[in-house]
Amino acid sequence: MATVGWLVDVLRGAGVQVVVEGDWLNRMRPGSFDPIGVLWHHTAATSSASNPHPALNICINGRSDLPGPLCQALVDYHGVFHVISAGRCNHAGVSGGSGPIPAGDGNTLMIGWEIDYNGVDQQMTAAQYNASIAATAAVLTRLGRDASHARGHRETSTTGKIDPSFIDLNTMRSDVAARMTGGTAWSATVDNSTAGRFTAGTSWGVSSYSGQRYGADYRYADPVAASDAAWYRFNVPASANYRVEVWYPANAGYNSATPYIVATSSGNRTVYVDQRTGGGQWRGLGTFALPAGDANRVAVSRWSSASGYVIADAVRLTRV
Ligand SMILES: [Zn+2]
Numbered sequence: 001m002a003t004v005g006w007l008v009d010v011l012r013g014a015g016v017q018v019v020v021e022g023d024w025l026n027r028m029r030p031g032s033f034d035p036i037g038v039l040w041h042h043t044a045a046t047s048s049a050s051n052p053h054p055a056l057n058i059c060i061n062g063r064s065d066l067p068g069p070l071c072q073a074l075v076d077y078h079g080v081f082h083v084i085s086a087g088r089c090n091h092a093g094v095s096g097g098s099g100p101i102p103a104g105d106g107n108t109l110m111i112g113w114e115i116d117y118n119g120v121d122q123q124m125t126a127a128q129y130n131a132s133i134a135a136t137a138a139v140l141t142r143l144g145r146d147a148s149h150a151r152g153h154r155e156t157s158t159t160g161k162i163d164p165s166f167i168d169l170n171t172m173r174s175d176v177a178a179r180m181t182g183g184t185a186w187s188a189t190v191d192n193s194t195a196g197r198f199t200a201g202t203s204w205g206v207s208s209y210s211g212q213r214y215g216a217d218y219r220y221a222d223p224v225a226a227s228d229a230a231w232y233r234f235n236v237p238a239s240a241n242y243r244v245e246v247w248y249p250a251n252a253g254y255n256s257a258t259p260y261i262v263a264t265s266s267g268n269r270t271v272y273v274d275q276r277t278g279g280g281q282w283r284g285l286g287t288f289a290l291p292a293g294d295a296n297r298v299a300v301s302r303w304s305s306a307s308g309y310v311i312a313d314a315v316r317l318t319r320v
Contacts, residue, residue: 002033003086004111006142007072014138016131017080021060027069028087032108037101037149038136039092039110039156040172041071042119042163052077055116059084066090071114073135079127081113081135091153098155099148106156111139119165121211123280133172137179147177166281171245178318187318190232191215200230200312203302210249212280214314218248221302221310223255229299230312239265239292240319243284246298247314250279255308259301265289270301275311287320 005025011018043055053076062068069085076082091114092106101109113132117124124132136150143149152169153161190197193215200219208217219230236242244262248254254275262269262285271285290297300312 002035003028004035004072004139005086007086007111007139008083010138010142011073011081011083011135014134016135016138017078019080019082021056021082021084024083025086027060028085029067029069029090029107031088032105033088034108035111036143036145037110037151038139039106039112039151039153040132040136040164040167040169041091041112041114041153042124042165043074043114043116044118044120044163045116046118046122047077047116049077052080053082053116055114056082059114062090071112073113075113075115075128075132075135077116077125077128079125079131081131092156094158095156096158098151100145101149101151101156110151110156115164119163123166124164129167133175133179136172137176140176141180147173147180150176168282168284171282171284174243174320175318186237187316188234189314189316190234191314192219192230192312193217197233198230198312199233199296201228203228204230204312210251210279212249214247218311218313220312223304223306223308223310224302227299227301227303229261229301231296232298232315233295234297234317235294236290236292236297236317237319239290241287242290243287243318243320244298245282245284245316245318246273247282247316248273248275248279248311249313250275250277251309252276253308255304255306255310257304257306258310259303260285261299261301262286262288263290263295263297263299265291272304276308282316290317
């Protein structure tokens with residue numbers, strides 16, 4: 001049976017903070033282990049800054065119905081990797097096949113990260129996401145596999161697993177790919193609370209009602225036959241193509257055709273987003289050519305013919 005005794009060194013080499021949990025080199029399940037990919041999970045436990053790894057013990061020791069270890073590493077609230085095992089773990093169950101990962105024994109085929117957040121009303125922290133991207137890129141490089149070999153449990157599961165929640169797995173793979181090919185693609189996020197980078201008129205209210213919000217709160221306004229746009233300002237480093245993604249809390253009463261405006265190199269483009277669904281995660285508007293410079297680049301307009309609040313929460317640009 002193979003092991004990945006290089007895991008701690010590879011993670012540290014990628015700048016990931018690591019805590020070694022005891023005898024990780026010898027703690028594993030019997031059976032075959034020949035990983036070709038990395039599988040992301042969430043633990044379903046509620047973590048916090050003061051309780052950053054509530055599921056650590058169960059991931060090491062297992063449960064009454066499933067012996068541990070339950071993953072090669074647990075990713076805590078602060079993005080620290082707690083390395084538990086260099087060998088086979090009970091994390092994946094049967095793989096139904098996803099991308100280049102074939103159907104078969106998921107615990108043989110994949111290394112698993114249990115990212116410690118509850119996935120119901122708690123999303124993974126930025127520290128968890130960034131560390132998991134760096135770790136996944138480093139491990140796939142070591143395995144000689146490309147970013148398509150990073151999967152989410154909900155993609156490979158044959159039993160209806162939903163983890164990892166609140167993550168667009170295609171975006172995750174493109175972030176892993178960017179990391180593998182040169183480091184980090186330029187990316188910037190502006191939230192409605194980002195100082196000096198968000199402007200909205202007085203008709204835009206402030207709310208923290210939805211647990212799907214990005215950051216502490218978001219802005220909302222009634223639709224009206226006038227733009228009265230809320231603008232997001234970015235310091236774009238170079239004239240190039242950028243992926244534009246937006247984050248909003250969804251609600252059945254919100255607007256089904258919220259206009260997002262992207263100020264591109266060739267004029268404004270409008271993309272309509274149904275804010276009744278798909279909230280609490282990054283949603284792609286597309287890839288756009290943007291000019292260099294510090295300026296208002298993306299807006300949420302109030303000019304929708306549909307009813308319900310239009311929402312302005314967060315916007316992310318990533319160079320592609
Ligand atoms: Zn899982």
